[in-house]
Amino acid sequence: xxxxxxxxxxxxxxxxxxxxxxxxxxxxxxxxxxxxxxxxxxxxxxxxxxxxxxxxxxxxxxxxxxxxxxxxxxxx
Numbered sequence: 503x504x505x506x507x508x509x510x511x512x513x514x515x516x517x518x519x520x521x522x523x524x525x526x527x528x529x530x531x532x533x534x535x536x537x538x539x540x541x542x543x544x545x546x547x548x549x550x551x552x553x554x555x556x557x558x559x560x561x562x563x564x565x566x567x568x569x570x571x572x573x574x575x576x577x578x
Contacts, residue, residue, distance in 0.1 A: 519528055
């Protein structure tokens with residue numbers, strides 16, 4: 503089920519859209535743009551939430567990574 507969404511554009515833009523009506527399916531173009539923009543926004547929001555979660559994680563003591571690498575090498 504779909505609903506109708508309307509928005510205002512400057513008169514000159516509408517005139518140009520009308521000129522291209524046979525070549526461009528404006529409903530499809532606008533629908534795809536909105537879908538793409540929503541996906542982009544959701545991705546940015548998810549990244550922001552992940553960054554906040556990472557900031558709240560405790561930090562490892564200095565040298566931890568080097569110690570793990572050394573331990574792994576020595577176990578071979």
